[in-house]
Amino acid sequence: MTKQLSQQEAEARRLSILTEARWCFLNFGFAKTSFDDIAKRARISRTLLYKIFKDKEDIFTAVFAEWLVSRHPAAKAAVTMRGTAQDRLFEVCRLMVIEPWSDMIGAPMAGEFFDVCERIDPEVEALHRQIVIESATEILGGDSTSAEVFTLALDGLLTDEPPIPVLEQRIRLLAARFAPSNKKERK
Numbered sequence: 001m002t003k004q005l006s007q008q009e010a011e012a013r014r015l016s017i018l019t020e021a022r023w024c025f026l027n028f029g030f031a032k033t034s035f036d037d038i039a040k041r042a043r044i045s046r047t048l049l050y051k052i053f054k055d056k057e058d059i060f061t062a063v064f065a066e067w068l069v070s071r072h073p074a075a076k077a078a079v080t081m082r083g084t085a086q087d088r089l090f091e092v093c094r095l096m097v098i099e100p101w102s103d104m105i106g107a108p109m110a111g112e113f114f115d116v117c118e119r120i121d122p123e124v125e126a127l128h129r130q131i132v133i134e135s136a137t138e139i140l141g142g143d144s145t146s147a148e149v150f151t152l153a154l155d156g157l158l159t160d161e162p163p164i165p166v167l168e169q170r171i172r173l174l175a176a177r178f179a180p181s182n183k184k185e186r187k
Contacts, residue, residue: 014052015066017042022063026107030060030116057120064117067103068128071095079135085179089150092135093171096128097154102164140179150178 005013020041024033035056039046053059078091104110118125129151136147157170 013044017044017049017052017059018063018066021059022067022103025060025063025116026104026109026113029109029112030056035059060116061121061124064121065124067100068124071099072128072131075131075135079138084181085139085141086175086181089136089139089175089179090172092132092139093154093175094168096132096135097158098164098167098171101158101167105161105164136178146178150174 017038021033021038024037024041028037033056035046035049038059039049042049049059053062075092075095078088078095081088081091083091104113107113132154133144133147133151136150137144140146140150153174154171157167157174162170
C-alpha cells in the first residue's frame with residue numbers, strides 16, 4: 001500500500017520535480033528533454049511524473065511559472081521596504097532579473113529556455129514584466145512612463161549575456177539614473 005503524502009510533502013515533491021525539470025530544460029533544451037530525463041533527475045518514476053503533469057508542455061509551463069511567479073510577492077514587498085528609492089529599485093531588480101539570470105547563465109540552452117517559455121506561456125512572462133513595471137512605477141513616485149523606459153533599459157542590459165557582477169553593476173548604475181540618491185528615503 002502506498003503512503004499518502006501530506007499537502008506539504010506533495011508540494012515539496014512538486015518543487016523538487018520543477019527544479020530538476022528546469023535543470024533538464026536549461027541543459028538539454030525543450031525538444032531533447034524527455035519525461036525519463038526529468039524523472040531520473042527527480043528520482044521518481046516516469047509513471048508518477050505523468051500522474052502529476054499531463055505532458056512535457058505542462059511541466060515546462062509549471063517550471064516557468066514557478067520560476068518567475070514565485071518571486072512576485074517578494075518584489076512587491078521590496079517596493080515598500082526601508083531605504084532609498086535607488087535601493088528599493090535595485091532590490092526589485094535583484095529579485096526579478098538578477099536571480100533568474102543567475103539560474104540561467106552558463107546553461108547551454110538558456111536562450112532557448114526563455115524563448116520557449118515566452119512561446120508556450122506568454123501570459124506568465126507578461127505578468128512578470130508587469131510586476132517589474134508596477135514596482136518601478138510605485139518606487140518612482142507614480143511615473144509610469146519612466147518605469148516603462150527603465151524596464152526597456154533593463155532588458156537591454158542582458159543582450160550581451162553579462163556575468164552576474166557586471167549585471168549587478170549595470171543595474172545599480174541604471175537605478176541611480178532613474179532614482180537619484182538625493183530623493184527621499186523610505187523609513
